[in-house]
Amino acid sequence: MIYEGKAITVKALESGIVELNFDLKGESVNKFNRLTLNDLRQAVDAIKADASVKGVIVTSGKDVFIVGADITEFVDNFKMADEELVAGNLEANKIFSDFEDLGVPTVAAINGIALGGGFEMCMAADYRVMSTAAKVGLPEVKLGIYPGFGGTVRLPRLIGVDNAVEWIASGKENRAEDALKVHAVDAVVAPDKLQAAALDLVKRAISGELDYKAKRQPKLDKLKLNAIEQMMAFETSKAFVAGQAGPNYPAPVEAIKTIQKAANFGRDKAIEVEAAGFVKLAKTSVAQSLVGLFLSDQELKKKAKAYDKQARDVKLAAVLGAGIMGGGIAYQSAVKGTPILMKDIREEGIQMGLDEASKLLGKRVEKGRLTADKMAQALNAIRPTMSYGDFGNVDIVVEAVVENPKVKHAVLAEVEGHVREDAIIASNTSTISISFLAQALKRPENFCGMHFFNPVHMMPLVEVIRGEKTSEVAIATTVAYAKKMGKSPVVVNDCPGFLVNRVLFPYFGGFARAIAHGVDFVRADKVMEKFGWPMGPAYLMDVVGMDTGHHGRDVMAEGFPDRMKDDTRTAVDVMYEANRLGQKNGKGFYAYEMDKKGKPKKVVDAEAYELLKPIVAETRELSDEDIINYMMIPLCLETVRCLEDGIVETAAEADMGLIYGIGFPPFRGGALRYIDSIGVAEFVAMADKYADLGPLYHPTAKLREMAANGQRFYG
Numbered sequence: 001m002i003y004e005g006k007a008i009t010v011k012a013l014e015s016g017i018v019e020l021n022f023d024l025k026g027e028s029v030n031k032f033n034r035l036t037l038n039d040l041r042q043a044v045d046a047i048k049a050d051a052s053v054k055g056v057i058v059t060s061g062k063d064v065f066i067v068g069a070d071i072t073e074f075v076d077n078f079k080m081a082d083e084e085l086v087a088g089n090l091e092a093n094k095i096f097s098d099f100e101d102l103g104v105p106t107v108a109a110i111n112g113i114a115l116g117g118g119f120e121m122c123m124a125a126d127y128r129v130m131s132t133a134a135k136v137g138l139p140e141v142k143l144g145i146y147p148g149f150g151g152t153v154r155l156p157r158l159i160g161v162d163n164a165v166e167w168i169a170s171g172k173e174n175r176a177e178d179a180l181k182v183h184a185v186d187a188v189v190a191p192d193k194l195q196a197a198a199l200d201l202v203k204r205a206i207s208g209e210l211d212y213k214a215k216r217q218p219k220l221d222k223l224k225l226n227a228i229e230q231m232m233a234f235e236t237s238k239a240f241v242a243g244q245a246g247p248n249y250p251a252p253v254e255a256i257k258t259i260q261k262a263a264n265f266g267r268d269k270a271i272e273v274e275a276a277g278f279v280k281l282a283k284t285s286v287a288q289s290l291v292g293l294f295l296s297d298q299e300l301k302k303k304a305k306a307y308d309k310q311a312r313d314v315k316l317a318a319v320l321g322a323g324i325m326g327g328g329i330a331y332q333s334a335v336k337g338t339p340i341l342m343k344d345i346r347e348e349g350i351q352m353g354l355d356e357a358s359k360l361l362g363k364r365v366e367k368g369r370l371t372a373d374k375m376a377q378a379l380n381a382i383r384p385t386m387s388y389g390d391f392g393n394v395d396i397v398v399e400a401v402v403e404n405p406k407v408k409h410a411v412l413a414e415v416e417g418h419v420r421e422d423a424i425i426a427s428n429t430s431t432i433s434i435s436f437l438a439q440a441l442k443r444p445e446n447f448c449g450m451h452f453f454n455p456v457h458m459m460p461l462v463e464v465i466r467g468e469k470t471s472e473v474a475i476a477t478t479v480a481y482a483k484k485m486g487k488s489p490v491v492v493n494d495c496p497g498f499l500v501n502r503v504l505f506p507y508f509g510g511f512a513r514a515i516a517h518g519v520d521f522v523r524a525d526k527v528m529e530k531f532g533w534p535m536g537p538a539y540l541m542d543v544v545g546m547d548t549g550h551h552g553r554d555v556m557a558e559g560f561p562d563r564m565k566d567d568t569r570t571a572v573d574v575m576y577e578a579n580r581l582g583q584k585n586g587k588g589f590y591a592y593e594m595d596k597k598g599k600p601k602k603v604v605d606a607e608a609y610e611l612l613k614p615i616v617a618e619t620r621e622l623s624d625e626d627i628i629n630y631m632m633i634p635l636c637l638e639t640v641r642c643l644e645d646g647i648v649e650t651a652a653e654a655d656m657g658l659i660y661g662i663g664f665p666p667f668r669g670g671a672l673r674y675i676d677s678i679g680v681a682e683f684v685a686m687a688d689k690y691a692d693l694g695p696l697y698h699p700t701a702k703l704r705e706m707a708a709n710g711q712r713f714y715g
């Protein structure tokens, strides 16, 4: 054994060839944490010091090659002073470069996923052979940063600027055949042939048949493009990528700028350029938010997994109501492999549900994501019915009938009489208290909320709501079923609106106040979209439906009269009373015309402005920042209340709920992270400036305490 560490071993194989094997002890995957980097330093030094070594193959002892850097270490690393961070980065880079500079040929045998630092390790080798089962890529931009172990230097020198920009700016994972096409790897083989292929390559390099030094050289040199070619490559790609990423996600464009800045330098100087830019990005609030988001998502997964043990198997599900939501739920269940009965009381309802499912499946087939066979299978897995005939076999029922407490009470009591005693019943209600709905049931312990978001197939969140009498088995089974449907469940406690709608209605409350103070709704939409929301409040209300919004607001006002009850006529009242329900009937804040693809396209409609005129109470001079604060302060404060009231257990779950449920701008990391980024004390002071807008803008006593004590929601 030439070297033996906790993450890496180096052992002699045959005729001077050594195997550098990544196999991080006690972990299911390899990753570049501090320990692994230390090991790599020593392993490279040991190889360098051993004159008998003639060639190196790099392998992995896990199913993956190396998944990337250890993101849990980022939070602390990113807190370091700039100079310290740059120095640390260059020290790590020196290990990769020393490996690259070994006086013998090196081959990476990529058996499984090699992402970020994992693929940067591969690029430091002279040759790369890749298993057909592996994927490679540099996904760093998804965390608001860019590759920091020489990726922006080596990749363009290996595969050309255009390809490198595409790989780095998109962060995509690449299959073996695509990697081979652009020469990111030198060979692709079946998994069982990988070791032999790597050995063969290194032997041919040792014998001189392959010139490894010539292969290595371009990675050490400046880019082979003249000034005009550089300008063409960089300027066009910068404009294109900036357009795609949008102004709130700077990392992809910064990556291109870095490649450009370092284009005329050799490796070592180019790596210094990369390090300086990397540290700058790591310090942005975008990177902090996106890294935080990644970690919160891990936490969410861990929490959901903890329910696995108690969960009952769901072999057959049922959904009541084949409307917008019921149809979506049936589709999602079927396509993810759980057969589902879909019951409605109207023939047309069922037909609509089925039509929607086949439309979605058809689209997947068109895009090549599903075979025609699988489509037929999924369609067959949705069993439409108008009776409770087969309900004796179902493990879980999701109720998705109209949002009316009386109807829901009647339907829930009825279905309970047709299912097994141990079957779980879950309601997809958006606003009605789960404990209240449970009053209709004989077995309230088997009942909980399972709140999906529209459109079901697109929105990742499912709120699983615990009522007063809900059992842990009911929660666990519902969480497991949501996961099986490919969703991210968050368990919350019961209250009107649960987490997501409870904080969304105060946001709309802020919108109503802005309109009442003379803000043009088109401007409000533009400002909030620039802030990062996928759609502004007026457009969102049109998509949700004015009737739904109007009704939801009443339910919330009843639940939280102290701050959500307001008898002033609002913009939503005006639209609702004028039967402008939004997209569903072609007119809301905007009017809708069908575009060529048959999708509704919004256009400004003078009539809407006329209708709104009488509700402008007073005209205030509001800046864009005021408009943002009008809406964001109530949303953030309500999220704080949800956390304080124990509706949601952790800040991470609250924030992920908002990002996955209503598209809260991910680069801002969620409502609580947003408060942290402003500073709790500064946020409280800001809210106080708007105190005259009512109790939705009044910070809680506990938040004031946090502000006084310098506390934060994270870390």
Ligand SMILES: NC(=O)c1ccc[n+]([C@@H]2O[C@H](COP(=O)([O-])OP(=O)(O)OC[C@H]3O[C@@H](n4cnc5c(N)ncnc54)[C@H](O)[C@@H]3O)[C@@H](O)[C@H]2O)c1
Binding pocket: 320, 321, 322, 323, 324, 325, 326, 343, 344, 345, 346, 349, 350, 399, 400, 401, 402, 403, 404, 407, 411, 428, 429, 430, 431, 451, 452, 453, 454, 544
């Ligand atoms: N639409 C959304 O954006 C959204 C989002 C999340 C949750 N929800 C909730 O989902 C539920 C359904 O909403 P939707 O938008 O799909 O409504 P919808 O009006 O599109 O569909 C409701 C369906 O239920 C059927 N129905 C009525 N009584 C029934 C009964 N006794 N048995 C079986 N079917 C019956 C109706 O015929 C109709 O097809 C509501 O509780 C709503 O609050 C809606």
